[in-house]
Amino acid sequence: MPDDSTFERILTETQLAIRAFIAGTGISRDSVDDVAQEVYVDFYRGMAAMPEGVLPLKWLKGIARHKCLDHFRRQQRKSDLHRRAIAECLAQEESDCEALLAKPGLVAALRACVDKLPAGNRKLVTLYYREENTSERVGDLVGLTAASVRKNLLRIRDKLKGCIERSLARERTVLG
């Protein structure tokens, strides 16, 4: 019988990292949370099988990787093979941001960095991420083309990555 309180603690500590990890395999944002829920259901069912000494986040990432490939398989589209190939390529690469996912204070750093963005960029982030509009809709609202919105968001994410890395490094130095 899995221990509910342990599961709850693991869920609280890892859910953001796992959702971001799933997004990192190329699953659309509409499906990320559904796949993440399936990951935690599977994790709960197999908690007893998790070897001692293995970090739950690592174990969960393994489940998530399989679930993502399953998700593409279930779609049964013609492009299924390409999507799975892309997911495999992305899963094999250890990126800078993936390393950040395990660090404490990530959310606070992200929010602080979003607050520091120039007003125009913050507006784009709010419309796209908070209101979950499409890039076309955001473009309509701010008077840009969808392609420009996508380009701007790309640059904003690059900026945020740098800001978060600096912020977490500073925190480590201070605590240090």
Place this chain on the structure above:
Amino acid sequence: MTAIDRFLDEPDALTESELADLAARLGHAPADARRIKDQLILHGLLTATLGRFRQDFQGRVAQRFADEELGQTFKARVLRRTRQEDAVRRKGRPPAGGRPLPSRVGELEREWRRAARGRRWGWWVGVLAASILVGVGLFRDETRRRLRALLGERAAPDVAYVAVLHAVSDGATVLSRNERIPATAGFRFRAGDALATDAGAGGAEVRYGADLARLRLAGGTHLVFSAPAGGAHVFLERGGLDVEVPRRAAAAGAVQAAAFGLLTPHASLQVPGTRFAVRAWREVTHVQMREGMVMARDRRTGRSLSLAAGEYGVIGAGTALVAGRRFRHRMTEGLQALYTFEEQAGDVVNDVAGGGTPLNLRIESQGAVRWLAGGGLAVDRPVVLTSEQPAAGLLAACRAADAISIEALIRPAVQTDVTGTPRIATCAAEPDIHHFWVGQADVSAAGGAHFVLCFGGSEWKVMSEPLVRPAELCHLVFTRDSARRTRCYVNGRDVTHPKLRRAHDLRDWNGTFGPEFSAWLPPYALALAGAARPDANGRRNWLGEYHLLAIYNRALEHAEVQRNFEACRVP
């Protein structure tokens, strides 16, 4: 670069060749793969952290556990933990262990703090007022009522309420400002609040705005309320909703102003004034129109659909389909599965009934079928259309009601080289291991055809008179009621064969006649045009055209069959 931008923005929007190019490029350029992965992870982090509909992920996992009957205490623990964290927030200290809370963006956080300050202030005012009133001995019913009104007004100053909970059954929960409380009638929702009803329990009824809309939630529904000023008034995250938006007298010139907005994970709906039901499943959103019209937009592709009375819309999983245009004003009570074959392309036939998780059918080989202009699917060569999952919900509903009706609008082809009875529709592991099947016997150019309904449990066969000719469009209905009376209707006429025939000349154990539902077989997939798996005599493939197939969990009356037949007359 453009393909990468678009992949980051919406991975599902890329074409097959673009995906192939991207896969090849990532395979040869690990630096590009790392860069894209960084972008995707940040994309996921921003969505999960800031998305107004992405908060309370733990609550949704708890709901999922409840649906799958896992972790019985987990839901209660989430509730308790949320309350503890809320208490810590009120005291202004970080939560236990210094972990960051999965909270909203700064703006929402500030809004929450303002409301919390308002609640504290209102609480002290309430205590003072109550003390005075008790002290002077005026604590009578009327005074209590006034006090409640006073406290209610002061509890949350400057907060606009967007909806009121009119009626609710047990087990529903309100999620308000990171606090979970049992839902009670009269609760007033603010923008950002959510209402969750328990799966398997009754639902709830909500009045949104100044009589802008009446929303009836089914069990297992999660609904988030938004401010009326936004494009969407509510977000249906999952579950079912019956919506009634009254038409306004002034709406003729100001339809947009009166429009009610509804969002699901797959679609956004603009509702000028109408009655409809909407169900958001994991893969798709299903809209069933009753009156008026709804403008629906696929959130991913931006494609718009206009849905009118009697029509169905299916949006999501790569589909944006309007169904039911050919067959309006049909009976919908007890409808469990409905296929109208109006897709015109692709390898999926959508279940547009909207009564449960859609039981979509996949065509195993597209080369064996043709989509017909104007609607319909021609099966030219042996092929089977199989549901993507077992028909568990459909079978459970029919067993619970102890009744079933199977309706088909088909055009049989001439089949000369046939072994066994070709299956029009079947729910079976193999041709002879089944819950039920509807087949067509004696399908030749010269003679007519019988239609046959067979139940697995007692191996009863119910036959029609031999009157149907190949290449004629034929409306067929088999019904079986809870008293085990079985009828067969063809083109609106009762043509039940006078001699109901059993495969084996055995009486049922209780001495009664009539087909029974198998209670001991596991749920099998629903299959059209043949059995999902062959036996020694093959899969009993059926050839011809499908125009409609419906399954109800009740026996349709003769008049209802005639109404459906009239609705199915193809112009």
